[in-house]
Amino acid sequence: MSTLLEVRDLAIHFATETGTVEAVKGISFTVQKGETLAIVGESGSGKSVTGLALTRLLPEPPTIYKSGQILLDGQDVLKKSPRELRTIRGNKIAYIFQEPSTSLNPVFTIRNQIAEALRLHRPEVRDLDAEVIKYLDLVGIVDPAKRLHDYPHQLSGGMQQRVMIAMALSCQPELLVADEPTTALDVTIQAQIMDQLRELKKQIEMAIILITHNFGIINGIADRVAVMFRGKIVEYGETHTVLSNPQHPYTRALIQCIPQPGQKRRRLTTIDHAALEAAS
Amino acid sequence: MFDHWLTQDLLVLLGMGLFVWVLWSGSHHERWQRAWIRFRQDRAGLLALIVVAIYLFVGALEVLQFPTKNGGTRTVLDVFVSGIHDERSYSAPLAQAHLDPSMGNLKGLHLLGTNALGKDVLVQTLKACKTALIIGGLTSAIYLPLGTFFGILAGYFRRWVDDVIQYVYTTLASIPEILLLVAIIMVAPGGKNLGTLSFALGVTAWVGLCRLIRGETMRQAERPYVAAARALGQSHARIVTRHLLPNVLHLVLINFVLGFSGIVLAEAVLSYLGVGTPVGTPSWGNMIDGARAELGRDPVVWWNLVSATGALFTLVLSLNLLGDALRRAFDPKRG
Numbered sequence A: 001m002s003t004l005l006e007v008r009d010l011a012i013h014f015a016t017e018t019g020t021v022e023a024v025k026g027i028s029f030t031v032q033k034g035e036t037l038a039i040v041g042e043s044g045s046g047k048s049v050t051g052l053a054l055t056r057l058l059p060e061p062p063t064i065y066k067s068g069q070i071l072l073d074g075q076d077v078l079k080k081s082p083r084e085l086r087t088i089r090g091n092k093i094a095y096i097f098q099e100p101s102t103s104l105n106p107v108f109t110i111r112n113q114i115a116e117a118l119r120l121h122r123p124e125v126r127d128l129d130a131e132v133i134k135y136l137d138l139v140g141i142v143d144p145a146k147r148l149h150d151y152p153h154q155l156s157g158g159m160q161q162r163v164m165i166a167m168a169l170s171c172q173p174e175l176l177v178a179d180e181p182t183t184a185l186d187v188t189i190q191a192q193i194m195d196q197l198r199e200l201k202k203q204i205e206m207a208i209i210l211i212t213h214n215f216g217i218i219n220g221i222a223d224r225v226a227v228m229f230r231g232k233i234v235e236y237g238e239t240h241t242v243l244s245n246p247q248h249p250y251t252r253a254l255i256q257c258i259p260q261p262g263q264k265r266r267r268l269t270t271i272d273h274a275a276l277e278a279a280s
Numbered sequence B: 001m002f003d004h005w006l007t008q009d010l011l012v013l014l015g016m017g018l019f020v021w022v023l024w025s026g027s028h029h030e031r032w033q034r035a036w037i038r039f040r041q042d043r044a045g046l047l048a049l050i051v052v053a054i055y056l057f058v059g060a061l062e063v064l065q066f067p068t069k070n071g072g073t074r075t076v077l078d079v080f081v082s083g084i085h086d087e088r089s090y091s092a093p094l095a096q097a098h099l100d101p102s103m104g105n106l107k108g109l110h111l112l113g114t115n116a117l118g119k120d121v122l123v124q125t126l127k128a129c130k131t132a133l134i135i136g137g138l139t140s141a142i143y144l145p146l147g148t149f150f151g152i153l154a155g156y157f158r159r160w161v162d163d164v165i166q167y168v169y170t171t172l173a174s175i176p177e178i179l180l181l182v183a184i185i186m187v188a189p190g191g192k193n194l195g196t197l198s199f200a201l202g203v204t205a206w207v208g209l210c211r212l213i214r215g216e217t218m219r220q221a222e223r224p225y226v227a228a229a230r231a232l233g234q235s236h237a238r239i240v241t242r243h244l245l246p247n248v249l250h251l252v253l254i255n256f257v258l259g260f261s262g263i264v265l266a267e268a269v270l271s272y273l274g275v276g277t278p279v280g281t282p283s284w285g286n287m288i289d290g291a292r293a294e295l296g297r298d299p300v301v302w303w304n305l306v307s308a309t310g311a312l313f314t315l316v317l318s319l320n321l322l323g324d325a326l327r328r329a330f331d332p333k334r335g
Helices: A047-053 A080-090 A110-121 A129-138 A155-171 A187-205 A240-242 A249-254 A273-280 B005-026 B028-042 B041-063 B076-080 B122-155 B159-174 B175-186 B194-221 B224-231 B236-275 B286-293 B302-329
Strands: A003-016 A019-032 A035-038 A062-070 A094-097 A175-179 A207-212 A224-229 A232-238 B063-067 B074-076
Touching: A003 A047, A019 A047, A019 A062, A019 A207, A019 A224, A035 A047, A047 A062, A047 A207, A062 A187, A094 B224, A110 A129, A110 A155, A110 B028, A129 A155, A155 A187, A155 A207, A187 B175, A187 B236, A224 A240, A224 A249, A224 B076, A224 B194, A232 A240, A232 A249, A249 A273, B005 B041, B005 B122, B005 B236, B028 B041, B028 B063, B041 B074, B041 B076, B041 B122, B041 B194, B041 B236, B041 B302, B074 B076, B122 B194, B122 B236, B122 B286, B122 B302, B159 B194, B175 B194, B236 B286, B236 B302, B286 B302
Parallel strands: A035 A207, A035 A224, A094 A175, A175 A207
Antiparallel strands: A003 A019, A003 A062, A224 A232, B063 B074
């Protein structure tokens, strides 16, 4: 397998009026072609910032890329011009976000949203309708031809997220960054979307970075996992190794937070930050 | 050049075309379709729409001109009212004789009397629709694009772009509006004509719309679909035109309708101050201006003032009701 993305010692700061916030403090990881990496961590750990930084989507200023490199096919994304960045976005790295209901433009039909992406990145496609239907079908939308002229608000949350995924896939990216793709959805729909991603992973050769706070959903989809805590990667390795034998106390605490079926009734586990601080 | 009949014909057709285009492109959007369904149930709004349509129709009749054999031009409205004769001077509504008995009897019956030059006041009032609509239309054609364009730029790019645009419009807004209008009309090349007047009104009227659009754009730009568009690699130009513009266009429509009455009023005020429409052009402002002297006469000549203010009042009220109805119909909180 060849390396698609290599992040080396990346540090991201936000210059705010009250001082500098160090959001990401020197992280390194790699993504092979076709591989799925899960970045797990709690709110504010810097995982979403890392995802957005891959195509420099963070607003600059206040964002400062303090140090490090983001090598996509061996070329540093941080050195690209805005024009070059636009050809990477969607084309090489596509995103799906947390809130499907607001990530779709309310005034456009499903067909037009996806056709827009196609026109931008695959101008050679002649029959836009057929291509849109193909991708809607791929993400498991029943009877896609009938859904073409629906507006986002006419779809359920799960369907909206499927449309977002279809839109991202239609550009045929090499890397899909899924930033908490199931957080805004209820548990059964969560499971459906994760199944869909697993299914897609088998069907198309595409690397995925799955950003989540929930260790529970990564099993069976992520090949490797990076655990982020306060802007640093505290544990990085094969998913089954990390899950069965976590080394860092924070990883252990996160895994303990997953509720187990059949568990005796007790208070839900929380993470004791003071103790973690003392340990590290 | 604004006085040439062909230019005027073309300008009006252009304005109407623009309006129809906005409505047509809107009719494809779910949001506009739902707004229309709600609007239909609004009786006051529908009535206002009909009244406004009548004004537009009368105005269009007066605007559409054709050249005559002797080198002049005649409007379609002129043809309709060709049966109404001019008198020699003032006459009261429905009177048989002139106000000055020495001038003798009238040639015909005048519903709203005649003015100092013996012209039928009703005809003058109808002809003045055109002036009001032209000024309203031209001014809107200037200030709507200005306000929308700068508002979206300021709201989307923020930072120094926003600073510059805010600086410009705050400066404009800090000068008393009438003073600024008079100043622009005085220094504008070409002197007092409808074009100059519309230009002056246009460059002062965009401030309110710009503020509104800027705020709404900021709100929309924060929404994830704009982030999603950026993540898809879309350029700033496409995000502005394809994503932000359709989402703020309903505000432009409402502002257009509400702003129109303000412009028509401003024309009347400026004409009253003597810097508005050129003397001789039928306009409600000129009629009201003339009434200053007429109200001092004995017996009082009140029909010029009443006709002009009545027509002005009805149009402004209808436009406001229509604007309110549109705002209600587009209010997302109602569905």
